[in-house]
Amino acid sequence: MKRFLIGIITLFPLIVRAQPLKFTARVGYTGYRGDLQSKNFSLNPANEGLGVGLMYSSSSKLSIRVEYNYGVVEANDLWNDPQYQLRNLSFKSKIQELALLADWSLLDPEDSYIVPYVFAGIAFFHFNPYTFDSTGTRYYLQPLSTEGQGLPGRAAPYKLNQVALPFGGGVRFEISSMFTIAYELGFRKTFTDYIDDASTTYVDQNRLQSFKGLKAVELAFRGDEVKAAPSAYPAEGTIRGSAVSKDWYYFHGLHLIISLNRTYSPSARSSTDCPRVYF
Secondary structure (H helix, E strand, C coil): CHHHHHHHHHHHHHHHHHCCEEEEEEEEEEEEEECCECCCCCCCCCEEEEEEEEEEECCCCEEEEEEEEEEEEEEEHHHCCHHHHCCCCEEEEEEEEEEEEEEEECCCCCCCCEEEEEEEEEEEEECCCEEECCCCCEEECHHHCCCCCCCCCCCCCCCCEEEEEEEEEEEEEECCCCEEEEEEEEEEEECCCCCCCCCCECCCHHHHHHHHCHHHHHHHCCHHHCCCCCCCCCCCCCECCCCCCCCEEEEEEEEEEEECCCCCCCCHHHHCCCCCCCC
């Protein structure tokens, strides 16, 4: 066993050098589409988005990426379409994601320094929507069952850990044999409609208060905080959100890609570090 471990330790640097492995880091923005944001893509607001990962190239065009991504999504009916502004809901949530992606270059990186690409895969993510009441106090929304989740006769509480299907594309610019930068836009199709804590209908306020307390009632219906809105809590079954389509989130921004083994060279072009000449 000792000799085996010594052999593995001795060969490990050679194994790593032999593989086309790269480190990736991303900085940019995170967005969301759902009941409180009807636009497919918006920069209002544009919250921070960060990520790190590893990229393994199995061929000149195909790569496998493993990434951890972090971002913040939020929306407010005050920024929404006028028809929803009297509803006066708002939320904010941190998104933490672990993604496995297949990446396909549309041009051969061995022949071009500017390479468009597409990707798709699977991701596991965590979210936890919260809002602030009229006094500025933060409240996490899932435990409050604002649409009666978990109450008798209502749907079960939504889960905060979910699966998503990432897909998107971008353009990479090779700076040197070691460094590449890219701009990327990646969408996440989810299977939950509760990233924003709004999906179906209002639950009876007396039932909600009985099971979850007065604060749940206060944050389930916030139209009474808007002067032009009706102040009465809606009857049970009144539309609060739409479950027709699920929520989405997306990341976009710049990637820095660093080769961890510069000696890997599948072709003659990448094996030389000749200066680039432009005409």
